[in-house]
Amino acid sequence: MNIKIKQLLEDGRVDGFWAYKTTHGFPFPWLFTRENLDELEPWQCTKARYPILKLLLAEARNHPDKTYGVLLRGCEERGLHELFKWNQLQPEKVVVLGQACSQGLAIECECSKPFPEEIHYGTPVDPVVESRKVKELESMEPEARQQWWLSHFNRCIRCHGCRDICPVCFCTECSLEHNALIPGEKLPPDTSFHLVRAIHMGGRCIDCGLCEEVCPAGIPLRSLYKEVNLLVEDIFGYKPGAADGKSPFSFLGEEMLLPSGPR
Amino acid sequence: MKDFEPRIIAFLCNWCSYAGADLAGVSRFQYPPNIRVIRVMCSGSVSPHHVLHAFQRGADGVLVAGCHIGDCHYLKGNYMTVKRVKFLEGLLQFAGYDSARLRLEWISAAEGIKFAEVVRDFTEKIKQLGPAPSFEAVPERALGA
Ligand code: SF4
Numbered sequence: 001m002n003i004k005i006k007q008l009l010e011d012g013r014v015d016g017f018w019a020y021k022t023t024h025g026f027p028f029p030w031l032f033t034r035e036n037l038d039e040l041e042p043w044q045c046t047k048a049r050y051p052i053l054k055l056l057l058a059e060a061r062n063h064p065d066k067t068y069g070v071l072l073r074g075c076e077e078r079g080l081h082e083l084f085k086w087n088q089l090q091p092e093k094v095v096v097l098g099q100a101c102s103q104g105l106a107i108e109c110e111c112s113k114p115f116p117e118e119i120h121y122g123t124p125v126d127p128v129v130e131s132r133k134v135k136e137l138e139s140m141e142p143e144a145r146q147q148w149w150l151s152h153f154n155r156c157i158r159c160h161g162c163r164d165i166c167p168v169c170f171c172t173e174c175s176l177e178h179n180a181l182i183p184g185e186k187l188p189p190d191t192s193f194h195l196v197r198a199i200h201m202g203g204r205c206i207d208c209g210l211c212e213e214v215c216p217a218g219i220p221l222r223s224l225y226k227e228v229n230l231l232v233e234d235i236f237g238y239k240p241g242a243a244d245g246k247s248p249f250s251f252l253g254e255e256m257l258l259p260s261g262p263r
Numbered sequence: 264m265k266d267f268e269p270r271i272i273a274f275l276c277n278w279c280s281y282a283g284a285d286l287a288g289v290s291r292f293q294y295p296p297n298i299r300v301i302r303v304m305c306s307g308s309v310s311p312h313h314v315l316h317a318f319q320r321g322a323d324g325v326l327v328a329g330c331h332i333g334d335c336h337y338l339k340g341n342y343m344t345v346k347r348v349k350f351l352e353g354l355l356q357f358a359g360y361d362s363a364r365l366r367l368e369w370i371s372a373a374e375g376i377k378f379a380e381v382v383r384d385f386t387e388k389i390k391q392l393g394p395a396p397s398f399e400a401v402p403e404r405a406l407g408a
Pocket residue numbers: 155156157158159160161162163211214215216217218219221
């Protein structure tokens with residue numbers, strides 16, 4: 001039985017705790033409370049990834065007075081930080097237990113920090129400092145790169161899965177559904193659909209890769225948003241997901257934040 | 264490519280650049296007729312969506328012009344403009360579109376000459392680049408073919 005989670009619930013530190021429970025042989029996100037404490041399972045290192053922050057956010061919106069605990073990976077903790085900064089969750093109402101990811105998963109994700117700040121479960125493994133996939137794309141001729149993207153965008157069925165699963169897509173109205181901006185009847189949607197989403201991820205995407213994992217068309221979305229992150233870091237020195245700092249797009253700005261070069 | 268007449272959308276802020284364009288007009292400075300002006304209250308109110316939408320609808324170039332840094336009538340609206348444009352340039356580039364089709368300029372109400380020069384220069388650049396590639400998600404050939 002998971003002692004730490006049990007303790008938090010029994011002590012009344014949290015009203016509920018989001019962790020995992022084996023269902024049909026797979027770990028499945030589960031909300032544990034004082035009522036179902038006996039269903040808690042020992043921690044295991046798995047590859048199963050879910051939009052657990054989305055579940056937490058929905059629950060917290062429904063019960064703003066309650067405090068929740070949550071078991072988080074490195075990327076999910078970065079997402080939590082962004083949700084705090086964008087005033088979607090209150091830090092004093094969330095308690096985090098951290099788990100480290102396996103080396104295999106970190107390599108698959110090309111993850112820059114496959115562990116949270118404080119690790120309660122598992123042992124930290126080496127981060128991946130540079131995305132090979134993005135490097136490859138950057139080295140292509142622009143025209144070839146454009147064709148490469150179009151050949152992928154071509155398969156988009158506009159299911160909005162990438163948005164729906166994204167932990168930092170929290171708006172209640174979405175530009176992707178703005179019919180004048182992105183004509184609704186068009187399938188596949190044109191490049192602007194993907195670029196509009198990419199713009200919204202500037203200063204926000206925490207590189208969890210769930211979008212790419214969920215996309216039924218297998219579009220390499222993560223590479224697109226990894227580049228978005230590189231741009232934001234290059235131009236503004238901001239890395240989404242850090243505990244402090246603010247997205248350069250969330251305030252008008254200081255002189256020093258203006259990108260250099262001709263204006 | 265000789266007969267190619269580019270379509271350029273120009274977002275001009277009401278207080279500086281639009282007045283600059285106006286001055287160019289009344290002073291009878293010559294500039295190419297390729298631009299279609301959209302007057303906005305501040306360059307900071309031009310969302311990246313507007314720029315993308317212009318390209319999506321067939322613009323060959325997009326010019327965003329506002330007050331010089333420090334002169335914005337909403338104090339720091341143009342700080343946002345430059346942040347957005349820089350980011351958008353990188354993004355367009357990564358998607359394989361030439362970011363030279365997007366241009367940011369600071370043009371004050373007194374700079375009628377500059378306005379005419381910018382339009383002339385930009386139109387010339389876009390002419391050299393040729394018509395903008397379509398945003399349709401249809402590759403010219405299937406990958407690997
Ligand atoms: S998940 Fe994939 S198919 Fe669905 S809207 Fe996003 S990019 Fe398109």
